[in-house]
Amino acid sequence: MRIIVPNQVQMLITPGKLLAQINSPKDLKKLDQVQLVQVCEELRQFIVDNVSVYGGHFGASLGVVELTVALHYVFNTPHDQLVWDVGHQAYGHKILTGRKEVFHTNRVYKGISGFPKRKESEYDTFGVGHSSTSVSAALGMAVASKYQGLNEKQHIAVIGDGALTGGMAFEGLNHAGVSDTNLLIILNDNCMSIDPNVGALKDYLTDITTSRTYNRLKDDVWKMLGKLSTFGKNAQEIVSKVENGIKSTLLSQSNLFESLNLRYFGPVDGHDVDHLVAILNDLKAIKGPKILHCVTVKGKGYGPAEKGNATTWHAPGTFDKITGEIYKKVHVEPQAPKYQDVFGHTLVELARQNEKIVGITPAMPSGSSMNIMMKEMPERAFDVGIAEQHAVTFSAGLATQGLIPYCNIYSSFMQRAYDQVIHDVCIQNLPVNFCLDRAGFAGADGPTHHGAYDIAYFRCIPNMIVAAPMNEQELRNLMFTAQLPRTEQAFSIRYPRGQGVMPNWRTPFEKIEIGKGRMIRDGEDVAILSFGHIGNYAVEACQVLNKKGISVAHFDLRFAKPLDEALLHEVFTRFSKVITLEDGCIVGGIGSAVLEFMVDNQYTARVKRLGIPDRIVEHGEQLELHQECGMDPAGIVVAVQKLLEVPVNQR
Numbered sequence: 214m215r216i217i218v219p220n221q222v223q224m225l226i227t228p229g230k231l232l233a234q235i236n237s238p239k240d241l242k243k244l245d246q247v248q249l250v251q252v253c254e255e256l257r258q259f260i261v262d263n264v265s266v267y268g269g270h271f272g273a274s275l276g277v278v279e280l281t282v283a284l285h286y287v288f289n290t291p292h293d294q295l296v297w298d299v300g301h302q303a304y305g306h307k308i309l310t311g312r313k314e315v316f317h318t319n320r321v322y323k324g325i326s327g328f329p330k331r332k333e334s335e336y337d338t339f340g341v342g343h344s345s346t347s348v349s350a351a352l353g354m355a356v357a358s359k360y361q362g363l364n365e366k367q368h369i370a371v372i373g374d375g376a377l378t379g380g381m382a383f384e385g386l387n388h389a390g391v392s393d394t395n396l397l398i399i400l401n402d403n404c405m406s407i408d409p410n411v412g413a414l415k416d417y418l419t420d421i422t423t424s425r426t427y428n429r430l431k432d433d434v435w436k437m438l439g440k441l442s443t444f445g446k447n448a449q450e451i452v453s454k455v456e457n458g459i460k461s462t463l464l465s466q467s468n469l470f471e472s473l474n475l476r477y478f479g480p481v482d483g484h485d486v487d488h489l490v491a492i493l494n495d496l497k498a499i500k501g502p503k504i505l506h507c508v509t510v511k512g513k514g515y516g517p518a519e520k521g522n523a524t525t526w527h528a529p530g531t532f533d534k535i536t537g538e539i540y541k542k543v544h545v546e547p548q549a550p551k552y553q554d555v556f557g558h559t560l561v562e563l564a565r566q567n568e569k570i571v572g573i574t575p576a577m578p579s580g581s582s583m584n585i586m587m588k589e590m591p592e593r594a595f596d597v598g599i600a601e602q603h604a605v606t607f608s609a610g611l612a613t614q615g616l617i618p619y620c621n622i623y624s625s626f627m628q629r630a631y632d633q634v635i636h637d638v639c640i641q642n643l644p645v646n647f648c649l650d651r652a653g654f655a656g657a658d659g660p661t662h663h664g665a666y667d668i669a670y671f672r673c674i675p676n677m678i679v680a681a682p683m684n685e686q687e688l689r690n691l692m693f694t695a696q697l698p699r700t701e702q703a704f705s706i707r708y709p710r711g712q713g714v715m716p717n718w719r720t721p722f723e724k725i726e727i728g729k730g731r732m733i734r735d736g737e738d739v740a741i742l743s744f745g746h747i748g749n750y751a752v753e754a755c756q757v758l759n760k761k762g763i764s765v766a767h768f769d770l771r772f773a774k775p776l777d778e779a780l781l782h783e784v785f786t787r788f789s790k791v792i793t794l795e796d797g798c799i800v801g802g803i804g805s806a807v808l809e810f811m812v813d814n815q816y817t818a819r820v821k822r823l824g825i826p827d828r829i830v831e832h833g834e835q836l837e838l839h840q841e842c843g844m845d846p847a848g849i850v851v852a853v854q855k856l857l858e859v860p861v862n863q864r
């Protein structure tokens with residue numbers, strides 16, 4: 214892949230002496246094992262230097278520095294396949310596999326991706342961003358190798374304890390246990406998801422990490438495994454003897470993974486690089502699916518992250534690496550809040566008035582601001598782990614009993630729970646409220662996180678209301694409306710990442726009539742129909758066009774389903790030129806809905822649909838991506854001018 218380094222970004226950071234010589238794992242392998250401790254130190258420093266200046270994910274990559282170095286030292290990557298789950302912890306992997314020189318472009322528009330990506334490097338064996346896929350992907354690779362007779366090829370999935378709470382990970386484990394493949398699953402257990410990890414599995418992992426009986430038994434196993442190298446070819450036999458010796462005892466009966474037919478090793482200290490190299494070398498000789506449980510610390514080696522709040526240091530933004538002070542923008546003017554915070558506070562306000570309201574988040578308490586309700590009303594707000602499917606069906610169950618669930622899921626993660634929305638909520642016509650955060654371009658996280666598809670994928674489902682607020686007041690009013698007595702229909706409210714537009718946002722609640730849009734400004738030459746927050750770009754564009762003598766009418770549709778048919782009749786009666794605008798995929802989105810209305814009602818008009826085009830849009834600032842897709846204010850101005858066939862000024 215050709216990486217264009219943006220002009221304004223300079224390479225200011227120099228790697229340490231050993232790291233400077235490492236351009237691929239081949240270089241790493243040339244070093245003596247005793248030098249690996251220093252490599253780890255330099256790699257850690259390089260990550261700290263870069264993230265403190267350019268931002269990005271942080272704590273997770275620091276926590277797997279030793280694992281990363283040991284894996285690339287021991288295994289023959291990229292022939293051996295290394296799959297990172299989620300991928301936010303793979304900075305060390307990227308730096309060791311040829312991307313050190315461009316690492317400062319991480320997550321920058323046209324720079325390298327913040328996640329492993331197949332087209333970026335042959336070392337990135339599988340594209341990630343969403344959680345809990347690594348076991349299935351690595352198992353697929355392992356089964357393919359077995360089928361092709363590549364019996365020596367190794368396949369390694371690195372999965373966090375958070376990602377292990379996702380159902381898909383268990384679907385993979387269930388299959389892996391009977392696969393007889395060269396699959397090594399490394400469980401990177403730091404007791405944290407983005408927020409503290411939750412659920413019974415977390416307690417189980419802590420139990421097996423701390424249980425004395427269990428660990429005495431495990432030590433015996435390791436003593437025997439320690440003899441492996443001496444036995445050479447007979448290693449296999451020794452292992453099965455060890456295994457047979459313990460099969461009937463505590464290990465197989467009390468160990469979840471053993472009971473799934475996966476050989477379980479550990480727990481081991483994930484920060485002892487020497488020990489990790491020795492263990493990984495041993496495990497290489499052991500055929501079949503196996504799991505190594507590594508205990509690590511998120512933020513390891515950087516004091517403020519290690520000792521401070523791990524959630525804050527998951528992705529802290531830029532910071533002073535000496536003092537650990539996280540930089541915050543200082544504003545003179547009062548600022549509009551983030552939509553997520555308007556959601557969080559409004560939910561608590563509504564819940565105080567309506568005791569039936571409950572909140573559900575799949576592992577995103579901080580990201581969605583559900584943590585505000587979790588703190589104030591712990592018995593009424595639930596973090597269910599990285600389990601979107603469960604979150605939706607759990608909400609459906611709550612609704613059957615008369616409660617009013619607000620299930621908050623990022624738009625892109627909701628893709629995981631599509632069947633549950635249809636099968637468990639909409640077919641049964643249950644009144645579940647969905648709040649879809651990060652709808653539209655997610656920004657630096659890129660295509661795995663863009664909330665591109667929800668308008669299209671929700672508006673085709675019967676018994677589903679699809680709404681989007683243009684500002685904070687509308688979000689509050691939609692949330693208020695969604696809790697008014699109703700015995701059927703799911704109600705979805707989508708809003709973007711980042712700030713709204715109203716510094717004074719605590720407005721009194723008002724009911725919004727379902728399926729009713731509103732006129733923002735009247736005009737004569739062309740009508741813009743916008744959906745959601747992106748309508749604010751249209752407001753700017755209208756002002757510019759007005760100065761150019763072009764009179765634009767602007768309508769905020771508010772609902773993609775049901776559509777405001779009266780409003781659309783008025784628009785198509787009065788206007789022959791119409792622009793639709795949405796921060797979602799053009800295919801099947803609100804523009805498509807408007808076209809369907811037009812055709813179904815025998816109107817004719819020239820319609821230009823603005824939105825996310827039918828291709829994968831990479832990462833960058835939200836505005837950069839909107840510009841790329843011609844849906845920023847300047848792009849809207851151009852679209853209007855083209856539609857009116859007036860000369861288009863340079864942007």
Ligand SMILES: Cc1ncc(C[n+]2csc(CCOP(=O)(O)OP(=O)(O)O)c2C)c(N)n1
Nearest residue numbers: 273342343344373374375376405406407576
């Ligand atoms: C399907 C899905 N839901 C939610 C997320 C958001 N998310 C990113 S990282 C993360 C926590 C992962 O925890 P863990 O696997 O333990 O890794 P750690 O950060 O602790 O190293 C979550 C919830 C996601 N990436 N994918």
